[in-house]
Amino acid sequence: MGAERTESVERALSILTAFSIRRPRMTLAELAAETGLHKSTILRLTRSLAVYGFIDRDTEGRFSVGASIWHLGLIFRQDFDTGETIRPVLRELVQLTGETASFFVRAGSDRVCLYRENSPILEKYGVEEGMRLRLGTGASGLVLRRYSGEVLPDLTPFNANGTVSLDATRNPNIASISTPVFSSTGAFRGALTVSGLNSRFTASVRDRFLADVEASARKLGQQMG
Amino acid sequence: MGAERTESVERALSILTAFSIRRPRMTLAELAAETGLHKSTILRLTRSLAVYGFIDRDTEGRFSVGASIWHLGLIFRQDFDTGETIRPVLRELVQLTGETASFFVRAGSDRVCLYRENSPILEKYGVEEGMRLRLGTGASGLVLRRYSGEVLPDLTPFNANGTVSLDATRNPNIASISTPVFSSTGAFRGALTVSGLNSRFTASVRDRFLADVEASARKLGQQMG
DNA sequence: CCATGGCGTTCTCTCAGGCGAAACGATGCT
DNA sequence: AGCATCGTTTCGCCTGAGAGAACGCCATGG
Known part of the structure; x- marks a missing residue:
């Protein structure tokens, strides 16, 4: 063969x-x-x-x-998104939540942070635009793996909209909520994520953030061809 | 073998x-x-x-x-130059000459425009940052070929400083002056180029521009590791 | 002075694995 | 139905990629 x-x-x-x-x-x-x-x-x-x-x-x-x-990188960026679409959505999400918002895409067995807007109150904690991380078992990793075609053994972390909300994954003090973004044609484009110190992610706050992230993801998807 | x-x-x-x-x-x-x-x-x-x-x-x-x-593109950029070094030099060159200034590097048998500052008086004429062009026989192409190790059959276009000044190469109405940039360690880093409508590149003007470009290239080289 | 070790480069032999023709299946157009 | 276009799969042949060692070239230092 x-x-x-x-x-x-x-x-x-x-x-x-x-x-x-x-x-x-x-x-x-x-x-x-x-x-x-x-x-x-x-x-x-x-x-x-x-x-x-x-x-x-x-x-x-x-x-x-x-x-x-x-x-080639410029070709990638202009084809994928010039940033004009994603960045405003991230900024809005930061305003709504006060936390850090990022957009991840999959690259092989890694994930790459394409865009990131940092929380005004929180200092940076290691992730920057362009950074490459293992897919791992974090919220955005799970989203990326599931919607880029992997068959996951356990789907319990996902809610009905495909959103994952987790505590302490990559960093023990960081909680994150990640949801898939689908273009208007239904194609998976990436993972929209909000993350911050888990001390602030109480149950009620978490519910609000989750709704915010999902709403932003829907809006973003509409704008992405 | x-x-x-x-x-x-x-x-x-x-x-x-x-x-x-x-x-x-x-x-x-x-x-x-x-x-x-x-x-x-x-x-x-x-x-x-x-x-x-x-x-x-x-x-x-x-x-x-x-x-x-x-x-990887971000790794390239941060290693090569974040733009903090080159861009001010380009801007200064635009101010001095009133023409468009660019910085090219070689990529295989092509050249890539890493940075560009457009002349305020001239509209763009096709070359943009990130663009990829054949090396060809233009001023910057010759500089890139010579100083990236190619053996050129004819060195008459070069002056003693390695600068090339040509008319009407890629575009029949465009003249350009290009000079090599060497880092403080003597390594070749790329081609610094000034270009504009050849109607403005009279003999005396051309001499002045050439001196400007060479001076900028020296200054730039000092700043590049 | 000549070991010694780390580095980049070159050589050669062997067989894995890359190549491309061709066949296949799906879809769409007239 | 018939033809064209597209993506996918298969499979045997033989090239060309790979391992490993040998080589040359500095350094360093005993």
């Missing part, structure tokens, strides 16, 4: 995803350690990545992400 | 680069036509691209760029 996937391509992509905000430049040996690939393999793959401008190499031989990625 | 490069990886990358601002979503058949690859090949490769979140597929089967690209 023909291969379902392509090994060398996935290895090349694992090289790309080895880079992070904290480590934007790596030597060959570092990349090998990070990816578990043989150095010769990395050399071969990065040569091809470099030809297409997906990876650069400086004079000291260190690798970094190439400009083609940036160009 | 071992393969210098990896064919399947380059095919996968050619799929990614097939997307553009104008065509951010494509069907399988369109992708096949655009890349020249067999449909079965595209299916196999895109499966792997999707696993890593580099490509998405909507419910109607159309492909689009995935969120992993966006995440």
Whole structure:
């Protein structure tokens, strides 16, 4: 039977995803350690990545992400949403709840925070726009997994609208409520999430927030082609 | 001898680069036509691209760029330059010359406009931030090719500082002056370019602009690690 | 001075796995 | 019904990707 996937391509992509905000430049040996690939393999793959401008190499031989990625990133953003749609909704949600509002999409087995509006009263707690996190078992992770086609063994965290409300997932002090956003054509676009210190998420407050998030998600979905 | 490069990886990358601002979503058949690859090949490769979140597929089967690209794009930008360095220099150059200033980097056999400040008097003429263009034979293309290691057959367009001043290259009415930017460590970072209607680029004006661009490039280089 | 170790690069052999033709099934258009 | 277009699957052939070691090149230091 023909291969379902392509090994060398996935290895090349694992090289790309080895880079992070904290480590934007790596030597060959570092990349090998990070990816578990043989150095010769990395050399071969990065040569091809470099030809297409997906990876650069400086004079000291260190690798970094190439400009083609940036160009493609802009294509992604303009196709997905320029921010003109999502950001106002997030801001409104912050006003309504006083908490932090974010919009996540799935990227492979991770989730990426596309947009985020921070609560005015709460200092940031680690998540920023563009950040990449494991899907995990948090509220937004569950939403992303369910509505991007995964079959989950347990659907009890979800209410009838597909919303998940959880305490203390990624961060032990943080509660979050996440709901799916569907475009007007019914396609799943991402997870709209409100999160904050769980000390403020009492039962009644939580109910109000949940309604707010679901209302915002509906509104947002209408605006997304 | 071992393969210098990896064919399947380059095919996968050619799929990614097939997307553009104008065509951010494509069907399988369109992708096949655009890349020249067999449909079965595209299916196999895109499966792997999707696993890593580099490509998405909507419910109607159309492909689009995935969120992993966006995440990597932010890594690229924060590593390369957040814009805090380059943009002020561009603005100053616009003030000095009254023309449009841009900063290009190389991405494979293309050039990408990372930053651009448009002349206040001239309407835009097609190039925008994030745009991808062939390297070609324009001023910035020549600079990028020479200082990213290519051996050019003819170096007469370059002055002693590596600057190129040309008329009517990409656009028959546009003249441009481009000079390399080197970081304080001597590494080549990109091409700083001033361009505008060639009717305004008289000999004396051109000399002044050239000095301005070179001065800005030196200043910019100092600030770039 | 020459070990020693870490680094990037190159080579070669082998076999997994990528390739593409072709067939298939679904949908839509006339 | 008939034809065209599209996406998907299958499968045998053979290329080309991968592992691993060897090589050369600095450093560092004993």
